[in-house]
Amino acid sequence: xxxxxxxxxxxxxxxxxxxxxxxxxxxxxxxxxxxxxxxxxxxxxxxxxxxxxxxxxxxxxxxxxxxxxxxxxxxxxxxxxxxxxxxxxxxxxxxxxxxxxxxxxxxxxxxxxxxxxxxxxxxxxxxxxxxxxxxxxxxxxxxxxxxxxxxxxxxxxxxxxxxxxxxxxxxxxxxxxxxxxxxxxxxxxxxxxxxxxxxxxxxxxxxxxxxxxxxxxxxxxxxxxxxxxxxxxxxxxxxxxxxxxxxxxxxx
Ligand SMILES: NC(=O)c1ccc[n+]([C@@H]2O[C@H](COP(=O)([O-])OP(=O)(O)OC[C@H]3O[C@@H](n4cnc5c(N)ncnc54)[C@H](O)[C@@H]3O)[C@@H](O)[C@H]2O)c1
Numbered sequence: 001x002x003x004x005x006x007x008x009x010x011x012x013x014x015x016x017x018x019x020x021x022x023x024x025x026x027x028x029x030x031x032x033x034x035x036x037x038x039x040x041x042x043x044x045x046x047x048x049x050x051x052x053x054x055x056x057x058x059x060x061x062x063x064x065x066x067x068x069x070x071x072x073x074x075x076x077x078x079x080x081x082x083x084x085x086x087x088x089x090x091x092x093x094x095x096x097x098x099x100x101x102x103x104x105x106x107x108x109x110x111x112x113x114x115x116x117x118x119x120x121x122x123x124x125x126x127x128x129x130x131x132x133x134x135x136x137x138x139x140x141x142x143x144x145x146x147x148x149x150x151x152x153x154x155x156x157x158x159x160x161x162x163x164x165x166x167x168x169x170x171x172x173x174x175x176x177x178x179x180x181x182x183x184x185x186x187x188x189x190x191x192x193x194x195x196x197x198x199x200x201x202x203x204x205x206x207x208x209x210x211x212x213x214x215x216x217x218x219x220x221x222x223x224x225x226x227x228x229x230x231x232x233x234x235x236x237x238x239x240x241x242x243x244x245x246x247x248x249x250x251x252x
Contacts, residue, residue: 016221030085
């Protein structure tokens with residue numbers, strides 16, 4: 001098992017990619033803390049983990065709230081006294097398909113708070129635990145649109161910022177044996193899209209997108225979970241400050 005005896009905090013653990021990642025990490029021996037604003041959803045994921053023989057617990061938190069992030073990490077520190085792995089997955093696009101002229105200040109703030117601020121605050125609090133123990137693996141969720149995307153202006157800006165923030169903490173924390181890397185998936189098949197678009201529009205959109213990717217399909221949540229596992233494991237002990245595109249060759 002590649003994460004035996006590790007404590008891993010996975011945010012967004014109730015969601016499509018987060019739930020796959022939490023289950024994958026538990027199968028690899030980690031004790032997983034499933035952080036999400038959706039406590040019921042995270043509890044269902046924990047039930048699956050336990051059924052599969054894994055261990056973990058749910059931590060309900062709105063990760064855009066500084067106080068809730070600080071409380072989450074201090075409870076975690078009190079309970080375990082350590083934290084080896086942080087995977088920041090919680091996020092989403094709150095202003096999709098807006099034109100330049102339609103960029104909305106409130107939705108922009110939501111995008112920056114949900115994608116960037118939550119990640120920065122979690123890394124800050126994790127660093128306080130990881131530095132003294134001289135070990136840490138941070139994995140942050142960017143997106144292939146870090147390269148830019150018309151129609152996802154403020155979301156892609158937040159995901160580009162995740163990459164530069166990840167590089168900055170990789171430089172700052174390397175001497176404490178802490179690595180920080182970013183994941184950049186292309187389109188991933190998650191229920192949230194099917195719910196938002198409806199099954200027919202989702203099918204048309206995902207098939208058209210898959211046809212443009214060299215590998216001829218979109219990503220599964222497991223494709224992303226396995227990349228997160230790589231960065232979180234000691235196989236990636238000498239890799240830091242990198243972004244890994246999980247894209248089936250899209251935008252090469
Ligand atoms: N699905 C894709 O195609 C895709 C592609 C690239 C990047 N991403 C990124 O992957 C991450 C996960 O996306 P997903 O597709 O699994 O979406 P999802 O909607 O299934 O999961 C997002 C999770 O974040 C949680 N969350 C939302 N607001 C929160 C808050 N304030 N505090 C705590 N938790 C909160 C939600 O409850 C949900 O469980 C996101 O950061 C997203 O931007 C997704």
